[in-house]
Amino acid sequence: MPSSHHLFSSTDLPASLSLTVPLLTAWVVVGAPRAQTQAPGVSRAGAVYRCSPTLADDCTPLPFDTLSNTWEDGVQVDDKSDQWFGATVVSKAGVLVVSGLQSF
Numbered sequence: 001m002p003s004s005h006h007l008f009s010s011t012d013l014p015a016s017l018s019l020t021v022p023l024l025t026a027w028v029v030v031g032a033p034r035a036q037t038q039a040p041g042v043s044r045a046g047a048v049y050r051c052s053p054t055l056a057d058d059c060t061p062l063p064f065d066t067l068s069n070t071w072e073d074g075v076q077v078d079d080k081s082d083q084w085f086g087a088t089v090v091s092k093a094g095v096l097v098v099s100g101l102q103s104f
Contacts, residue, residue: 020066029091032046033052033087034046037061039065042068044079044082045082046100047062048086070079084100085098085099
């Protein structure tokens with residue numbers, strides 16, 4: 001039976017979906033490129049969630065990059081805000097690939 005998940009508001013869309021079927025349990029992987037994360041100093045970097053295909057509202061964020069922007073010798077070398085992480089998610093043979101825009 002399909003399930004319903006309420007992760008996003010309409011402003012978080014578009015989202016990217018991929019079904020992954022490991023040996024024992026199937027999951028729906030959802031990319032939310034406009035989601036707010038807990039990374040300090042980063043705004044709407046995007047996120048990826050693992051959701052049950054059968055249980056409603058059973059989604060867990062996958063921790064990819066939980067750190068703030070990177071600084072080297074007092075210079076900011078990246079900007080993770082609005083990077084659209086999760087704009088593309090693909091899973092195949094147990095491997096999950098996620099991408100998004102990023103500024104350097």
